[in-house]
Structures are given as structure tokens and as C-alpha cells.
Amino acid sequence: MTSTTTLPGGTFTLPGGLTLTRMGYGAMQLAGPHVFGPPADRDGAVAVLREAVRLGVRHIDTSDFYGPYVTNEIIREALHPYPDDLRIVTKVGARRDAEGNWPPALRPDELRRAVHDNLDRLGLDVLDVVNLRVGELERPKPGSIAEPFTVLAELREQGLIRHLGLSTVSAEQVAEAESIAPVVCVQNLYNLADRTDDELIDALAARGIAYVPYFPLGGFTPLQSAELEAVAGRLGATPPAVALAWLLRRSPNILLIPGTSSVAHLRENVAAAALHLPEDELARLDAIAS
Numbered sequence: 001m002t003s004t005t006t007l008p009g010g011t012f013t014l015p016g017g018l019t020l021t022r023m024g025y026g027a028m029q030l031a032g033p034h035v036f037g038p039p040a041d042r043d044g045a046v047a048v049l050r051e052a053v054r055l056g057v058r059h060i061d062t063s064d065f066y067g068p069y070v071t072n073e074i075i076r077e078a079l080h081p082y083p084d085d086l087r088i089v090t091k092v093g094a095r096r097d098a099e100g101n102w103p104p105a106l107r108p109d110e111l112r113r114a115v116h117d118n119l120d121r122l123g124l125d126v127l128d129v130v131n132l133r134v135g136e137l138e139r140p141k142p143g144s145i146a147e148p149f150t151v152l153a154e155l156r157e158q159g160l161i162r163h164l165g166l167s168t169v170s171a172e173q174v175a176e177a178e179s180i181a182p183v184v185c186v187q188n189l190y191n192l193a194d195r196t197d198d199e200l201i202d203a204l205a206a207r208g209i210a211y212v213p214y215f216p217l218g219g220f221t222p223l224q225s226a227e228l229e230a231v232a233g234r235l236g237a238t239p240p241a242v243a244l245a246w247l248l249r250r251s252p253n254i255l256l257i258p259g260t261s262s263v264a265h266l267r268e269n270v271a272a273a274a275l276h277l278p279e280d281e282l283a284r285l286d287a288i289a290s
Helices: 042-054 070-079 108-122 144-157 171-178 199-205 225-233 239-250 263-274 281-287
Strands: 011-013 019-021 059-061 086-090 127-133 159-165 185-189 208-213
Touching: 011 263, 019 086, 019 225, 042 239, 042 263, 059 127, 070 108, 086 108, 086 159, 127 144, 127 185, 144 159, 144 171, 159 208, 159 225, 185 199, 185 263, 199 208, 225 239, 225 281, 239 281
Parallel strands: 059 086, 086 127, 127 159, 159 185, 185 208
Antiparallel strands: 011 019
């Protein structure tokens, strides 16, 4: 498999030395509607993954509970044997029920099984990064995360995981996890319009920890902003591209994982890494949330 040498958006090195491209790819949309079941066009899903690698993306975000199982199986079909510099980040802590809901799966036996399932379906001996998802879909859920994070720390000591991260957590939960084992990244909801995590992003940046915003384009309800559209029009870009470029400018520790099942949209997303935002337009974007 051939690829470009340019790494879109540059790279960020996590604590512990693992390097990820700042412009990554989130595989959630490779599954069927509502992230449940198989895609209507499996060949198209394979093509998106191969194009992402060709464009220089070396950071793919996934989970065995997408589908469930579907996205990991497609990733393996499309990219295995993996390029030496490709990094796959997965997450555990939830599952899918028969109705397509996302109940938690945080018991020790569930977490151990999830790690082994990710290894098996991806065709790996060790996972680069495993994020522990502990909150609701959009917001952290208060409470201790010591027990489930300790389970992952033990699996890391056994050599099944290289690095640990967290998803949908508060600053207090990050601190609790750091007292157990090193945390290299945090994956929470954040975008141009929802900046609840501003303080957390800055605190993590000071410690060299990556912040990976999910729903960078607004999630199931896309970003709607007349100002965003106006800025995009003046720059000759699409509103999603501008929103992604703003995130890359927001802080050097922000890594992006926009998802799509379209090769054309993938190319637009990756191109956003090279989009220049003049200072006056940046100020207009900064004012959107307020």
C-alpha cells in the first residue's frame, strides 16, 4: 500500500513516546446507521480507510463496540498488515445491546474481554492506546474510576496495551487515573460551539497530554452557525473544514478524528489541516461560543 509522505496537520508525541498525526480518522461512521450493524457499502468503507492512509493519516480511532465489531473487522480487511507507522487507538467501557443502546461495560471481566476482542478483531498482539470510556454519550458522569482504570493498568503491565487514555471524563477523574498509571490522552466532547473543556484542554497541554475532541463537527446534530458559514465563504472553504482548522489552531495538543464514510468528505477533512485562518477570521470564530 503506497502513501504520501506528508503528515496532515503535523504530529504530536504522547507521554511515553508514541507519535500520532494530529489529523486522524474516526472509524465510527464505517458501521451502519446509528453505528449499528454493517454498512450498506462495505467496499466503500474499505476504500475510505485506504485513502486515509494514502493521504498520510497515521492515527485511526475505533472501538469493538462500533457496530458492534464491524469497524474493527473492516479496518483489518482494509489495512492489515498495517503500515509500521500506523497507530490504532481503541476504547472500552461500553457495549451495544440488541436495541442499539450503549450500556456501560465496566466490570473487570467485561474490560478484559473487550481488550482481547479488540486485539483479535484488529489482528494485533498489542494495542497502541486504549481509552476507558466512563461517562455518558456527551458528558462525564461523577464518581470514582479507580476500579476500571486499574484493570486496564494491569493489562498494560501484562504487555497487552502500550498506553492508556480516558474518554468522557472530568478533570478530577483524570487526576484520579494519573495516580494509578500514566494517562496519554483524553477524549471528550468539544467543538467550535461547545467549549466546556477549555480549562481542561489547557491543563492537559501544560502536561503534554493529548486532547482528542469527539463530535468535532457537532456530532449527530451538525454545527449550525451563520458566522461559521460567512467565514468559510470568505476563505473559499467549507464550514466543516474551517471548524476543523479552528480546532487545530486552538491548542497544539488537540488531535482530530473526524469520521466519514465518504472518500470525498475524507479528502475535505484532511485538507482542513492546511487551511490558513487569518487573525481577523480567527477572532470571529473564537466569538461564536460566547
